[in-house]
Amino acid sequence: MKFIQNIFDATRPAVTTGKLKPLYPLHNALETMMFVPDHNAHSGAHVRDAIDLKRTMVTVIFALVPALLFGIFNGGYQHYKALGLLNEAMGWGQFFTLDNFIFGAWKIVPMIAVTYMAGLGVEIYFAGINKHPVNEGFLVSGLLIPMTMPIDMPLWMVAISTIFAVLIGKEVFGGTGMNILNPALTARAFAFFAYPSFMSGDKVWVNTSVEAGQSVVDGFSGATALGQYATTGSTSFGAWDAFLGLIPGSIGETSTLLIVLGGIYLIATGIGSWKIMLGSTLGAVAMGLLFNWAAPHMITESQQQFMSIPFYYHLVFGSWAFATVFMATDPVSAAHTERGKWIYGFLVGFLGIMIRVFNPAYPEGMMLAILFMNVMAPMIDHYVVNANIQKRLKRVKA
Amino acid sequence: MSTEQKPAKEGLFSKKNRSLLIDPMNANNPITVQVLGICSALAITVKLKPAIVMGLSVLVVTTMANLITSLMRNMIPNRIRIIVQLVVVAALVILVDQVLKAFVYDVSKQLSVFVGLIITNCIIMGRIEAFSLGNTPWKSVLDGLGNGAAYGGILIIVAFFRELLGNGTLLDYPVVDMLGLYDLGYKNNGMMLLPPMALIVVALIIWVQRAKTPSLIEKD
Numbered sequence: 001m002k003f004i005q006n007i008f009d010a011t012r013p014a015v016t017t018g019k020l021k022p023l024y025p026l027h028n029a030l031e032t033m034m035f036v037p038d039h040n041a042h043s044g045a046h047v048r049d050a051i052d053l054k055r056t057m058v059t060v061i062f063a064l065v066p067a068l069l070f071g072i073f074n075g076g077y078q079h080y081k082a083l084g085l086l087n088e089a090m091g092w093g094q095f096f097t098l099d100n101f102i103f104g105a106w107k108i109v110p111m112i113a114v115t116y117m118a119g120l121g122v123e124i125y126f127a128g129i130n131k132h133p134v135n136e137g138f139l140v141s142g143l144l145i146p147m148t149m150p151i152d153m154p155l156w157m158v159a160i161s162t163i164f165a166v167l168i169g170k171e172v173f174g175g176t177g178m179n180i181l182n183p184a185l186t187a188r189a190f191a192f193f194a195y196p197s198f199m200s201g202d203k204v205w206v207n208t209s210v211e212a213g214q215s216v217v218d219g220f221s222g223a224t225a226l227g228q229y230a231t232t233g234s235t236s237f238g239a240w241d242a243f244l245g246l247i248p249g250s251i252g253e254t255s256t257l258l259i260v261l262g263g264i265y266l267i268a269t270g271i272g273s274w275k276i277m278l279g280s281t282l283g284a285v286a287m288g289l290l291f292n293w294a295a296p297h298m299i300t301e302s303q304q305q306f307m308s309i310p311f312y313y314h315l316v317f318g319s320w321a322f323a324t325v326f327m328a329t330d331p332v333s334a335a336h337t338e339r340g341k342w343i344y345g346f347l348v349g350f351l352g353i354m355i356r357v358f359n360p361a362y363p364e365g366m367m368l369a370i371l372f373m374n375v376m377a378p379m380i381d382h383y384v385v386n387a388n389i390q391k392r393l394k395r396v397k398a
Numbered sequence: 399m400s401t402e403q404k405p406a407k408e409g410l411f412s413k414k415n416r417s418l419l420i421d422p423m424n425a426n427n428p429i430t431v432q433v434l435g436i437c438s439a440l441a442i443t444v445k446l447k448p449a450i451v452m453g454l455s456v457l458v459v460t461t462m463a464n465l466i467t468s469l470m471r472n473m474i475p476n477r478i479r480i481i482v483q484l485v486v487v488a489a490l491v492i493l494v495d496q497v498l499k500a501f502v503y504d505v506s507k508q509l510s511v512f513v514g515l516i517i518t519n520c521i522i523m524g525r526i527e528a529f530s531l532g533n534t535p536w537k538s539v540l541d542g543l544g545n546g547a548a549y550g551g552i553l554i555i556v557a558f559f560r561e562l563l564g565n566g567t568l569l570d571y572p573v574v575d576m577l578g579l580y581d582l583g584y585k586n587n588g589m590m591l592l593p594p595m596a597l598i599v600v601a602l603i604i605w606v607q608r609a610k611t612p613s614l615i616e617k618d
Contacts, residue, residue, distance in 0.1 A: 154583060168598060172605070194589035 004034060025127035029120075029134040053176075056331075057139040059271045063262035064143055064326065070258050071251040072108050075151045076100030078206040078248050084217035095246070104151075107207060108251055111146040111158050118159040119145075122166040126175065137176025137183075138166065144184035144326060147252025148319070148367075149191065150204040157198060161191040181374045182333045185367055192367070200363065202227055205248035224249050225317040226356060230363040233305030235317070242316040253322035256315065263325035272329040275338065279345020280324040281315070286346075287353035288314045306357055314353050323366035324349065333374040337384040344380055348373050410536065418540040422548035425613060429552040430604045434520040438512055439553055440596040446569050448508045449557030451498065453550020455513060457543065459490045460522045464530040464542035466490075471531050483526045484517070491516045521549055556599045564590030 008031050015024040031037075077100045080086050086094045119138045127134045145162055169186035170179040192199045202223035208216050221228075221236075225247055228235040237247050245255025253259070266272030288311025295308035314320060328334060328348045335344035348369050355365025362368060409415075428434045435456075442448045466486050467474070474482050495513045498506040506513065516522065525545050530538035561567055566574035566586045574580065589595050608614045 154585075156583075157585070160587075172601075190589060193592060194587040195585055196588055198585070 008035070022128040025132075025134045026124050029124070029127075032133075054136045054139075056271055057136045059269050060140045060266065060326070061143060063265045063272075064140075064147065064252070066258040066261055067252045067255055067322070068108075068143070068147060070245055070255045071147060071253075072104035073100045074245060074254055075104030075107055075207065075251065076102065077104075077246070078151075078222075079103055079208070082206050082208050082216055082220050082222065083210065083214050085214075103207075107151050108146065110155055111149065111153065111251075112143065114155045114159050115145045115162050116142040118162040119166045122163055122171065126171045130175070132175075135176050137170070141165070141183045141187075144252075145187045147322070148184060148188045148250050150199065150250055151207050152204050153191070153198055157191060157195050161187040161194070164190045177332055179332055180378075181371055182327055182330045184330075185327055185371055185374075188367055189371060200227075205250075222248055224363065226363040229306050229309070229317075230360055233302040237317075239310075239313055239316055242313075247317075250319060250322075253319040256321040259321040259325050263321075266325065266329065272325065273331075273334065273341050273345075275341040276329050276334055276345035276348070277324055279342045280320075280328055280349035280352075283346040283349025283351075284314050284320055284324075284353050285311050285349075287350045288312070291353075291357060314356070318356065318364045319366050320349070320352060323352065323370055327366070327370050328373075333377065335377040335380045335384075337381050340377070340380040340384040343384075344373055344377055347376070415537060415540055418537055419544040422541075422544040423551065424607070424611060427548050427552065427607070428521045428524070428545050429549060429600065430607055431614065432524075434524055435549055436597075436600070438515065438519060439556060439600060440593045442509055442512050443553055443557040443560050443596050443599075444564070444591055445508070446554065446557045446561045448505055449553045450550070451502060451505045452509060452512065453546075453553045455494045455498065456516055456519060456521070456549050457546030459487065459494055459516055460525055460546040460549075461539055461542035462490050463487050463522055464525055464538035465535055467526050468530040468533060468535045468538035474531070479531065483523060487522055487526070488517050521545055552600070552603065555603060556596055559599055560590045560596065563587045564595075 008027070011020075011027060014020045015027045073096060076097075077086070077095050080100065080103070116138075119142050120134070123134050123138050142162075145165070146158060149158060165183045165187035169181050169183045170176065173179050188199075198204055202221055204222070205224055205227075206222040208220075208222065210216065223231070225235045225237045225242060228237075241247055242254075243256045245257065247254050263272065263277055267274045267277070291307040292311060295304050298304045298307060324345075328345060335341050348366075351372065352366040352369035355362055355368055357365075359365065422428060425431065429436065429439060438452065442452050463483075463486050467483060470482070491514065494516070495506070498509070498513060525541060529541045533541070558568070561569075562573065564587055566572060566580075574584065574586070
């Protein structure tokens, strides 16, 4: 440890007063990552809580790890399953294998690395221009972005989406804490609209690259459950498999079980808002029940089929769980008032399921629903605050 | 009127007159500073060729409209000036539309309704209202040329990036294909073809322009 400290000490004059001044944020970020800062508060300390931005972010990372590890295993599992190399009867014995892990990690770890490099590159550049230390805002976004992408996404597309999200989604508004939109979803939305053939359809969710002597099994379809619903009105996946996560999908979103575990951890630590999560659940269930009720009245048969699926299917298929737990609860872009969080959460779930079912162009609607509600969040807050003022004014006058 | 006497002493390209021509290019740009004429900038910048034609059309219309209204400025009753301006601009736009249909029919079809909508382009009405109704013909022509060229310039910059990144071509010439980037796995960015990206490109131009021009940076 001592020699690392020596490196930081030796290079400090160069970046604080010397020629390499633009690199100071990088130096500072790496140093505080490795060592506890040795400086104290300059004036009176006003710490009311030991939690700071860095710890908040690390807590979310912890909550993400189970879903990420599962996504890595699932990447390999779906690949070998598509090639017909798995014995279905063996069940979980075929899932947590080293082969699956190595294959998944070989695809996913580079994506994570590229995301962090691209995003932190932009952050450090702007920290240099604006003369402030790099803050920890990108830690979570950098992990969320690859988890929302399909496994076959080319790395340069991941990098461009990340740079776009950090630049247009965050830095132009003033950096971490000032952004209107969720940066991770901005990256996904950019990738979705810029490279639709890599972000949707039935070819991208399972890696089907074959080596010599291998071939994809007959009748294989890499479509996600919602993709199947959108095209045929039914799915070949069971709700139980979808709950556990043994289905094709974006890297981090398949296992509802592990996402719920992460969500419980976020609620227990007080990082994620349970009001938003519960609100989104109520919204999704309400929309699902509304569809069930309205299904017999629809004209086309495919709509009837899609709308009559049990409401809880909407909670396990697609990215509803991931979006609700990790995306909608982003403390910056969500509503800030407590009552606003209920409205915001409810509408996220409600609109997400609505887009999912009604719009054939978007088999999944949670991304668009959350981005839309991000934009609406300040308005919700405005009216909640105003309602409170009116209420209290009445009390004064009475 | 007092404005009539000044230009006799002033040279054709005096410093003041030159600034009329050059100011709109940067510090007083109609799109990036005054944020006028955005609608057409979004609609016709998917490809470079329509953008160039549109820029030229607006340049002609705004110059001629400025000249004509400036010549008539002492005859127009104040109360009906908007109607007179509209008649002038509409007549010019119909002329431009007919010329486009006669000589570049395919581009005219791509521009479709947006040629007709030059009438409502805020820049043209804005320049007539704000400038040519109170200035001599020569100055008005310079002002119209400057603003039209500035509008067309931004249009061409936006269209350049949108066509290059969204289609991989420039003036329908397959640049990206010639460079062999597709063989390396490069893909065109479909979002560049969608209207929101034109706004974002304009915003990026504004960002660069403000960073380079200290006089445009607002104090907060």
